[in-house]
Amino acid sequence: MADVTNAPKIKTADETGSGMDSREAGRRRRxxxxxxxxxxxxxxxxxxxxxxxxxxxxxxxxxxxxxxxxxxxxxxxxxxxxxxxDPTVMWIPRHYTLKVIAETIDAMDYWKTLGNTLFLNIGCSLVQVFSCALTGYGFARFRFRGSRLLFGVVIMMILVPTQVISLPLYTQFRYFGIKGLFSLNLIDSRLTMYLPAMTANGIRAGLMIYIFRQFFKGMPRELEDAAYIDGCGPFRTFVRVMLPNASAALLTVFLFSVVWYWNDYYVSSTFFTDTRTIALMLTNLDNELKMNLFDDPTVQISPRDQIVWKEAGCLLSIAPVLIMYVFLQKHFTEGIERSGIVG
Structure with a gap:
């Protein structure tokens, strides 16, 4: 067996290259x-x-x-x-209680109101996502006469606030129909929210169309060419090929739509007087509290005492959205990155 003690010592890289150890090289560099x-x-x-x-x-x-x-x-x-x-109470309550939450739930008729809001919110969001995706795909892939002008109208939908067109919309839904043939009053009907969503004119629809247009423009045309070779038409190609590959953009726009419809007060208050939503009940929480807790709409409640009920109402109103975001946070973040909203 060879003598290990007499084996030659392997030099480091510093010693091999310059003939000195690393400590000496560091000293010379300093x-x-x-x-x-x-x-x-x-x-x-x-x-x-x-x-x-x-x-x-x-x-x-x-x-x-x-x-x-x-x-x-x-x-x-x-x-x-x-x-x-109590001036000594800042963040941590001295007396914990669930009474305020229970009173607010009763005043808002929370569970029934939540059901109405979900029916209106989820339905309009699903319909609007499909209509905006179809419109955005048309702007991204097809060139036709007046396409630039129509896309300019889409940009105006983003810039022009809803308050500007609220009065014409109210008149349109109040006397909906063809003049001289028939006229319907759609006020207090859910159709006032569903019809604009079905025609890609709902809440923030212009931004959704723009997001879909940018997303579909970034997809390869080879997917559509292969579908056309297999005998698919434009609409079937959109449904069978493009939509399944646009899941990230669909989820992102759907979540945006849910949040905007959930927080909407102005449009709902314009078209509804009987239908209750979370946003409308939260706005009228002061009157509802007076009627449910004191049976007197004229009773005076100090602003400081109202804070606990109003904060409880705000917490109840955002709780479903927070729960939804907790479960869909990963997909929401990925959708924003892939849909072209940032970057």
Missing amino acids: ASVTAEERRYLRRKAVADKVWPFFRAVILIGLGFVIMYPLIYMISCAFRDRADMS
């Missing part, structure tokens, strides 16, 4: 550094140690600013009204 370079290295070392601290402070501060409304909402929703007049 000796050759100029005074300006030393000052730069010292500043860099200080910045590397201080920047993580400032970054943490900035992130914590921004996180607190963003989370402050939700934290305050939860704090007020589960405290007794007496705690609102």
Whole structure:
């Protein structure tokens, strides 16, 4: 057996290249550094140690600013009204109670209102996503006379606020039909929300059409060419080929549509007087509380006492959306990245 102790020592890379060990090479490099370079290295070392601290402070501060409304909402929703007049109570309630939540649920008729909102919200969102996807696909893949003018109208749908066209829309739905033949009153009917969604004219429909147009423009044309060779027409190609490959954009637009319909107050209050939604009930929560808790619409409740009920109502109104986002967060983030909204 060979003597291991007499085996030659393997040199490191520094020793092989320059004939000196790494410690000696480091000493020589430090000796050759100029005074300006030393000052730069010292500043860099200080910045590397201080920047993580400032970054943490900035992130914590921004996180607190963003989370402050939700934290305050939860704090007020589960405290007794007496705690609102106690100057020592800031964030943590002195008297925990579920009474405020229960009273707010009764005042808002929460479960029935939630069912009405979901029926109106989910239905309109599904219909609008399909109609906007079809419209966006048409703008992305087909060239026809007046296409640029019509796409300019889509851009105007994004820029022009709903308040500008609310009066013509109300008149249209109040006397819906053909003049001289028939006329229908669609006010207080869900058709006032479904009809615009079916024709890609619902809430924020212009932005949804734009998102779909950008997404379909980025898809390869070979998919459609293969479908045309197999005998598919344009509409069948859209349904069988393009829609299954646009799942990310469909989910993103659907979630946006759900949130916008959920938070809508202006359009709903324009067309509805009897139909109850979460947004409408939250807006009229003050009157509903007076009727359900005190049986007197003229009773005066101090603004400080109203805070607990209003914060509880806000918490109940956003709870379904938060739960939906918790389960769909991953798909929502991926959809935003793939749909061309950012980047």
